[in-house]
Amino acid sequence: MLSEQTRTIVKSTAPVLAEHGKTITTVFYRNMFEAHPELLNIFNQANQKQGRQQTALANTVYAAAVHIDNLEAILPAVVQIANKHVSLGVKAEHYPIVGEYLLKAIQEVLGDAATDEIINAWAEAYGVIADVFISIENGMYEKSETQENGWSFFKDFTIARKVKESDNITSFYLKPADGHNVPSYEAGQYITVRLAIPGEEFLFNRQYSLSQASRPDEFRISVKREADNDPNGLVSVYLHEQVEEGDTVEVSAPAGEFVLDVKRNTPVAFVSGGVGITPMMSMFETVATQTPERPVSFLHAARNETVHAFDKDIQQYVAAMDNAKYKTLYSDEPQGYITRELLEDMIDVNGEVYVCGPVPFMEKMISELRAIGMTDAQIHYEFFGPAVALQTV
Structure with a gap:
């Protein structure tokens, strides 16, 4: 539980975060990647280049400040984000790194306005929020690993079939390389495909919806080929043009909250x-x-x-x-x-x-x-x- 003083201080910073949040998160990512380039194996570099990640984090930090008295109000968003973290292999050990560089970025951007009192309050708040994420994600990892045919983090899959669905969408049928079946999943969930692209220094992670009803022996994703000059196009072009049947990719277990409610029979x-x-x-x-x-x-x-x-x-x-x-x-x-x-x-x-x-x-x-x-x-x-x-x- 956060102290009343901490909650009051964090709430008081909301207007500042609304004004300077994008600058703070831009500095945060720059400094963190300089110190920990290995994290570029997790982050979507296209979103970094477009500034989408910086804006999204700024909005999240602002929301945390506004709702610090009642963090349950943002719990649905936390669960949605936790699903994405689990599909990407985010671990508890990553959270202290993020916390360290986020606080340093606040200090760097706000200067003298970032008093020790404010930094200490945000450190306490971040610790509580991080613990919530870690707890939820640990539960998700355990559930994923203990279900039938389940696993945690990433597993090798073989491209069993590659089928052109339209001029710009191709389906990839994925089967476990070890010959086992796949876990059942809820309609609407997604997986992460992790790739090492020749000539690129870091791994690429992309999340794709599972595009067919749950089957025991395979996953199917259907990928739109983006334009060659689109920052998001590198992975889709590689999948469309270079990845062939018989090739191996790494795949995460199914995740996601945007799912069909199969218990209903209403229209x-x-x-x-x-x-x-x-x-x-x-x-x-x-x-x-x-x-x-x-x-x-x-x-x-x-x-x-x-x-x-x-x-x-x-x-x-x-x-x-x-x-x-x-x-x-x-x-x-x-x-x-x-x-x-x-x-x-x-x-x-x-x-x-x-x-x-x-x-x-x-x-x-x-x-x-x-x-x-x-x-x-x-x-x-x-x-x-x-x-x-x-x-x-």
């Missing part, structure tokens, strides 16, 4: 944009194969037919289901966008809806779903991106 809708269709495929196939009588709507937005993955697969499932609707809109065509009217026509507002896609798409869809009468409790989504110091997506 369910899936709304996706672009490569955001990947977790939806896992969820949709789970409904189609386990509860095909459940009312389902599937709305997908893509640029055009050439980049639309899984269309035939979805149509085959829909044809075999009792009460399923499916519609795709292409933005290259006139009126090729998902509108409020279409949502009203396709979605039962008494059911559940899952949303995934680019951030602007998700923000628009969530706003429109609220406008047609759906509550936040009915709308399920997850913004994929960096959220905290050791989160690297």
Whole structure:
């Protein structure tokens, strides 16, 4: 428990963090990587170059300051971040390093304004928050390792098949190199693929949604090939152009909280944009194969037919289901966008809806779903991106 004095001091720094947070986190990462370059094997370097990681950490530190009286208010975000940490192999030993360089960055940026009292209060607060993360993550590691066919950290997998799904999306079927089966997973979860790319000094970690319903012997991820000049494109281009069937990659155990609630039988809708269709495929196939009588709507937005993955697969499932609707809109065509009217026509507002896609798409869809009468409790989504110091997506 934090003392009243510590909570008061930390709360008082919130306005300063709102103003200087990005500068503090930029200095933090720079100094930490200079002292511990090995951590670049964990962090997403593309997000570092784009400044996304720095902004995300600044927002997280600010949220901690604002909610220091009631840290339970940010517990859902903590659990989401902890899932990402576990999928990346973040360990308890990393937290003191982050704490040390975060406090040093606050001192460096704020100068004399960062009094001993403020630094000591933040050191105490960070220790409490870090302990929460470590405890949650240790529980996740234990659960992952003790489940049937489970493991902790990373394990070698073989590329069993490589299948082109559209002009820019390719699926990779992954099987354990030791010949064992894989653990069962919840529809919507993801794995981390860790790669050593020739000519690059550090390892690359990328998280990909599992794009099919849980199967006993394999995982499937479906990767969008980014543009060659996109900082995020290095790994996807390597996977598309260099990784072949029979090659080996390292894979983490499934993780994530954005998952289908299979206990419900109420109407369910899936709304996706672009490569955001990947977790939806896992969820949709789970409904189609386990509860095909459940009312389902599937709305997908893509640029055009050439980049639309899984269309035939979805149509085959829909044809075999009792009460399923499916519609795709292409933005290259006139009126090729998902509108409020279409949502009203396709979605039962008494059911559940899952949303995934680019951030602007998700923000628009969530706003429109609220406008047609759906509550936040009915709308399920997850913004994929960096959220905290050791989160690297």
